[in-house]
Amino acid sequence: MDNGKSDDVFLSILDSAEKRFCRYGLKKTTMAEIAGDIGLSKASLYYYFPNKEELFKEVVSQGHKTLLKEFEGLLSSGVPAEDLLHGYLEKRLIYFREFVHLSALSLESINSLKPVYARLFENFRKKEIRLVGEILAKGIAAQDFQNLDVAYFSDLFIAIFQGLRHNVIVKKDTVNITETEYSLLRKQYESAFNMFMKGIKK
Amino acid sequence: MDNGKSDDVFLSILDSAEKRFCRYGLKKTTMAEIAGDIGLSKASLYYYFPNKEELFKEVVSQGHKTLLKEFEGLLSSGVPAEDLLHGYLEKRLIYFREFVHLSALSLESINSLKPVYARLFENFRKKEIRLVGEILAKGIAAQDFQNLDVAYFSDLFIAIFQGLRHNVIVKKDTVNITETEYSLLRKQYESAFNMFMKGIKK
């Protein structure tokens, strides 16, 4: 349905790929394994995807897209900006836990990350910032927030929470996150969010 | 003067070592180079330090100690807690720029960092947290701050700013920080600090 060729095979490949990439990361997942999961031969994957890199990018983009879409819809609704921001953080946190291995600094070390992936994540970050920016603008328009520099504060917003997520990963040698760490992170999110709100509210 | 043996040779070794470690990191600095800087033979270094690891640890500890000492003194003074916190951040930021290469995730990748160094940084972090905790306690005692959970909020405080610093490094492939990045970080520090203060003030 996408481009000449067709099928839910395409989707089941994505599905299996996502599961494996999420659990084992890019390098530790082989095309043969992904194919095996759905009873196909490795060669068949190349009928649907030109190469591993594209498959990986597709998985990541898909995740990003899903997350962003969930919010773009809400933007036009009557929900107050504060709740939007809060809801966004909530989803972002859940996404983080599920996709740690996909996020930039998992097992593969920082500087060895291919520019093409770096761009992918940078791109997502930009979209996130733009989205948060729109929410901030909405809050300003509704007289809920002060008349602040939207570009700067949306960037800061993303930076703070990304920073908190970093802290969790960097301290560990494995990339698996325990329930304790996760709930501390959630608490920190909550506090930081409240402070941020106090900082920008009228 | 330290332990039987003596001299400012000890100090000039530390001095040269600090300069090289800060600029090139642990791995890219050789004992021969350090010795060469001060016109000594490599063998002489081993008269003062048992090995490279101890020398490195001494350099890092020294930096940490200096930073911490500057504040422990202030703690007993009459300066308001808010100013203390602010002053601390200021120093911390300057230290960061100067010592990036020493900080945990410079060139050597995260997981390849020896546990002994990890412990060193973890130790410093704990001291930082304790120090911030004391300042918070002071602010609470002076009725400036709300009656908050000191342990939790000092941890959060450190986490937020460490997170912001991370963001700067992670985005880059080199570890050199440009003036632009540095001043953005400083601005973020300022904003985050103001929000934090609004969040905890009475």
Add this chain to the structure above:
DNA sequence: ATTTGACTTTTTTAGTTATAAAGTCAAAAA
């Protein structure tokens, strides 16, 4: 007490080979 040259040991690096995974394609199956 301090320094060093000449030494040994350990760690890195560069180069090689073997193995595994990526990627291709003509033929088979649906």
Add this chain to the structure above:
DNA sequence: TTTTTGACTTTATAACTAAAAAAGTCAAAT
């Protein structure tokens, strides 16, 4: 005609090895 595959080639990774560099030692000199 679309989809799948086995058998293949190419490319990347891992496992060894040899050479070079750096760490670390020590008896003798200052």
